[in-house]
Amino acid sequence: MGDFDGDGRPDLVSGSNCCDPRRIHLFLRRADGSFAERQGVRFAGETPNKYARGLARPHLVDWDRDGHTDVVIGYPGGWKLQVGRGPLAGKTEVEFRPVELSPIPGASPIHYHIADWDGDGRLDVLVGVQSDRAGERPMPHAVHWYRNTSDAGPPVFANARPLLELPERWEMSAFTAVAWGGDDGPSLVVSVWKDWKRVERGIPWPVASELWLYRRRD
Numbered sequence: 001m002g003d004f005d006g007d008g009r010p011d012l013v014s015g016s017n018c019c020d021p022r023r024i025h026l027f028l029r030r031a032d033g034s035f036a037e038r039q040g041v042r043f044a045g046e047t048p049n050k051y052a053r054g055l056a057r058p059h060l061v062d063w064d065r066d067g068h069t070d071v072v073i074g075y076p077g078g079w080k081l082q083v084g085r086g087p088l089a090g091k092t093e094v095e096f097r098p099v100e101l102s103p104i105p106g107a108s109p110i111h112y113h114i115a116d117w118d119g120d121g122r123l124d125v126l127v128g129v130q131s132d133r134a135g136e137r138p139m140p141h142a143v144h145w146y147r148n149t150s151d152a153g154p155p156v157f158a159n160a161r162p163l164l165e166l167p168e169r170w171e172m173s174a175f176t177a178v179a180w181g182g183d184d185g186p187s188l189v190v191s192v193w194k195d196w197k198r199v200e201r202g203i204p205w206p207v208a209s210e211l212w213l214y215r216r217r218d
Contacts, residue, residue: 002059002061003060005090011028013027023042025039026038042093057073057075057112058072059072059112063083068088070084072114074127076110077109082098101146101157106131107144110129110172110173111172117177117185124145124146125145141192143162143164143172144162163188170193173191175189176188188216189211
């Protein structure tokens with residue numbers, strides 16, 4: 001969520017459903033607190049990732065600290081974030097520019113999240129990863145932190161630092177960073193699952209699916 005149109009109310013943005021990688025969906029907040037009907041925001045120019053098939057993870061943040069909300073999108077499997085700079089009010093098409101992160105050797109991204117992880121007032125990038133299966137020793141699912149080292153303007157990221165690893169057999173779907181239970185800093189809530197079973201019509205389904213809380217330590 002974030003203020004897409006600059007009216008001071010938090011709006012809701014989501015990735016497109018399944019098979020349209022050239023669009024995200026926007027729900028503007030009305031003055032009464034309800035959301036307006038869904039509207040599409042298309043990507044101008046080339047599709048950022050033709051293999052994404054609608055798996056965009058959009059964020060509404062002030063990426064370059066110019067006072068305007070920007071759209072930042074991360075895709076599973078890629079080390080490039082796509083940034084559409086604001087102001088965004090009234091736009092139904094946004095031009096995106098890639099921002100490349102330093103890849104983590106042997107890893108492939110699953111999920112991106114943007115938050116001020118260390119409380120220094122700068123937006124950092126958190127990424128959930130899995131093994132890219134190219135190495136001899138596959139890595140467990142894990143979350144890494146790209147710390148923003150820039151005091152002004154667009155972020156400049158240090159190399160990734162590990163935050164946590166999941167136990168063997170458990171895999172990650174997504175995660176978010178939240179202030180849990182009145183904590184001063186963010187903690188991680190991670191959606192995890194393990195193993196597969198066949199259910200009706202042979203559709204695979206996780207044997208176990210849970211939410212795990214990892215509270216940040218100072």
